[in-house]
Amino acid sequence: MTAPQSFYHTSSPAGLSGIRAWLLTHDHKRLGLMYLAAVFFWFVLAMVLGLLLRTELMGQGPTIMGPEVYNSMFTLHGVIMIFLFVIPAIPAIFGNFFLPIQLGTDDVFFPRLNLFSWYLFMLGGLFAIVALFAGDGFPDTGWTFYVPFSVEVDSNVGLTVSAAFILGMSSMLTGLNFVTTFHRMRDRSMGLMQIPLFTWSLYATAWVQILATPVISITFVLVMVERILGVGLFDPDKGGDPLLYQHLFWMYSHPAVYIMILPGMGVISEIIPVFSRKSIFGYKAIVWSSMGIAIAGSLVWAHHMYTSGMSDVSVFVFSLLTFLVAIPSAVKVFSWVATMYRGAIEMTPPLLLALIFIYLFTVGGLTGLVLGAVGTNIHVHDTHFVVSHFHFVMFGGTGFAFFAALHFWWPKMFGIMYRFKPAYIGASLTGIGFLFHYVPMLILGLQGMPRRYYDYLPQYETGNFLAGFGGYLLCLGIVIMFVNLLMSFRQQQPAGADPWGATTLEWSVPSPPPLHNFVAPPVVASFPYDFTTVVERAGKGGS
Ligand SMILES: [Cu+2]
16 A cells, blocks of 8 residues: 655645645644744844854943843843743644644644634734834843833833733634643544543643633733823822733733643653653553642742732742642652663654753753742842743753754654754753853842843852853854754655654654644544553654
8 A cells, every 4th residue: 555645745625735835724733833933043043143143242331232232132031032932842843743643633723713813923923023023122121021120121022922912812713722622633442541642731730721812912901001001000190900911911921931831741741751751650640640730830930029019928828838839849850850761762863852841941940940939039030040040941941942852753744754863962051051141140139140231240250150151052052953953854764653662642643744644544543552462662753
């Protein structure tokens, strides 16, 4: 029987060809790749901005830019990284591509709405670009857009929060599509406890996307109302309160950190059992931890505001809740480590990246406890300790999960395998560079170096130089990984349907998959990570 044509050669709706087959597509796989192209662009742009910021801080005094440019650049770096990379990357790329296949179906429930979500994503990006070049220039408020500064300053705050508003719509609609697909499109023989953990993590994420995103949408509308009409919602002179803005902002932005990290955790839960050749430990505990994080994560937002003048009682309550929300995350880390324990570990680039994730995410989590505790928080609030902490969690976590997902699912998405050696070198350099970059920043923060300052005291110079050096090392590692992946298009080494010997449904279909995903009706396993029946793999992956 001839191999079915891959989705690259067939279009939905039928009969479209060339660029129209992409721009008018109703196929979740093509949309996943269209997000990959856009997110790749934004990631590289924001990474370069980050490197320029670090270069500026490598020496005291002016280095490569002035203070105004520095302020706008860290705002731009934050806005792009958060709204155009960390939030959409894994759900929009790998969720779109793999959630329907893992559920045993041929597409999401609302394919046209899915295409519309992509256009909203592109429109939001366009607004950000316009905000960069139009009129008063890009805002210098930081990605948090705190009032009263964001209401009073002349720069393009209106355009930028509009960009975030539109991107929020895209995120919400993607979440809506995933929840509906999860309940309505799943293969009839697949029970809830037979669903792969990546899909479960996207399901939990989708509920946060649907329920929390409207809060930030309304908040940004209020900022625009304040800028245009000056009603006084956040102005004490007019009976308003600037703290109202902070509560509203963090009511979304803390749950948003779970929109950012939960899908990454799902990727790790897919990779660890495959390369331990052992069923995942604590499947149900991981499922309920995902849901628990989505729920409890909505109750801790004011831990960003201990120094804002809140009452001691509320500080105490939010601190306690913050410690509680750390538990389900820890359950996942324990389950991943327990899965590897006495496993038949087989090292591959996806596994190496997953191991780096586990280490960096754990450091991120532990420094999060330092910030959750009131006493230490007040000491390090708004210092480089905080900046390092969220880079450990968002870059060390979601960033490395993104790299791991790319290396894990690349052979399935494109049907070709990449070379392992450059992947190992790139991943290791990125990991080592990461530590050189962010460990000194933890120390600088403990020593009192404030965040978002253009210059610093002489005693902070060595730490900032080391962090800059680390920045170059990690960017070099990332470039090596990306170039190696792109080189696989030239090498064209066929990957086969299941190069890793994995068990979830996407590995039961050809690489790349055909338009409707399944050649024959999917066979749903009683347990998604059952390695007792998997035969030892004949061939190894790339050289
Ligand atoms: Cu938080």
